[in-house]
Amino acid sequence: MADTPVRSMPVPAEPAVFSGVTIALAAPCARWSLRARDAALLEKVTGLKLPRKIGEVVGETVCLGPDEWLTRAPAGATLPDGAGEKVAVVDIAERALTLTLSGPAAARVIAAGCPRDVERLPFPYASRTVFEGVEVLLQRDAEDAFTIEVWRSFAPWLWTALTQAAADMEHLPA
Amino acid sequence: MILIHCPYCDEQRPGLEFAYAGEAHIARPADPSALSDEEWERFLFIRANPRGRHHERWRHIHGCARFFNAVRDTVSDKFELTYKAGEPRK
Ligand SMILES: [Zn+2]
Numbered sequence A: 001m002a003d004t005p006v007r008s009m010p011v012p013a014e015p016a017v018f019s020g021v022t023i024a025l026a027a028p029c030a031r032w033s034l035r036a037r038d039a040a041l042l043e044k045v046t047g048l049k050l051p052r053k054i055g056e057v058v059g060e061t062v063c064l065g066p067d068e069w070l071t072r073a074p075a076g077a078t079l080p081d082g083a084g085e086k087v088a089v090v091d092i093a094e095r096a097l098t099l100t101l102s103g104p105a106a107a108r109v110i111a112a113g114c115p116r117d118v119e120r121l122p123f124p125y126a127s128r129t130v131f132e133g134v135e136v137l138l139q140r141d142a143e144d145a146f147t148i149e150v151w152r153s154f155a156p157w158l159w160t161a162l163t164q165a166a167a168d169m170e171h172l173p174a
Numbered sequence B: 001m002i003l004i005h006c007p008y009c010d011e012q013r014p015g016l017e018f019a020y021a022g023e024a025h026i027a028r029p030a031d032p033s034a035l036s037d038e039e040w041e042r043f044l045f046i047r048a049n050p051r052g053r054h055h056e057r058w059r060h061i062h063g064c065a066r067f068f069n070a071v072r073d074t075v076s077d078k079f080e081l082t083y084k085a086g087e088p089r090k
Helices: A039-046 A106-111 A152-169 B037-045
Strands: A016-018 A021-025 A029-035 A061-065 A068-074 A088-091 A096-102 A125-131 A134-142 A145-151 B003-006 B011-014 B019-023 B053-059 B067-073 B079-084
Touching (some): A061 A125, A096 A106, A096 A152, A106 A145, A106 A152, A125 A152, A145 A152
Antiparallel strands (some): A029 A068, A029 A088, A061 A068, A125 A134, A134 A145, B003 B011, B019 B053, B053 B067, B067 B079
16 A cells, blocks of 8 residues: 655745735645756757746746756646656656745845845746855746745745744835 | 856856855876876875966856856955856966
8 A cells, every 4th residue: 555645844834924025835836857968859858948048937947057957837747757868857846845925025035135136136037046045946927926946954944034034124114 | 245257157146156166177187096196196185276366166056056167366356257167277
């Protein structure tokens, strides 16, 4: 008999609501790390359209490096693994989780712990960077909408740091 | 904060995203077991350590994750230029 997988979430399921920003845990999803020297071959294997510029986002696919992409899909989705081809398609669904930050103060809250010039980031845009010493994948989807993907074991700290920044921000002039 | 130009991302990124990785252009000997102890010591430990213009490896570890090379002034800490790994010494 197969064991039933148990997923425990290291951050609260309830969104944290502040004036100007809401921080919430996104639903679990499928994630794959894609590596290949030949992007066209990787496109052929996966059927995905791959952005070629680092930071660029096409649909749910992000170009992370010159030979590295991340793609996401609803939980339970599948992707061809490209066995035998010179590509690497690795399931990393459970490695990370995603927090969403939405609202007019979202950029300022992220800027509290991130050395990027967050308010001036274009969108859509995604890149690895750091937040309070923790590596994250920061994505901007709209003027007021960001997601932060982080490895699970760092998530409780990231949640604490973000909600503390958001709470502090409520006391600052807009 | 110091800003470093990543030649792969092709933009200025905060220094916190990068890791230093030692002097650049030090080729690993093709046949290590043919080396004398002195030659092996020179490869492992002996570095130029200049005062001024220094060729060094950096890694955009919290970004595109690529290694690249940089010329940095060890006195002023100013980056003169950065270029991709594999390109000739500049
Ligand atoms: Zn880079």
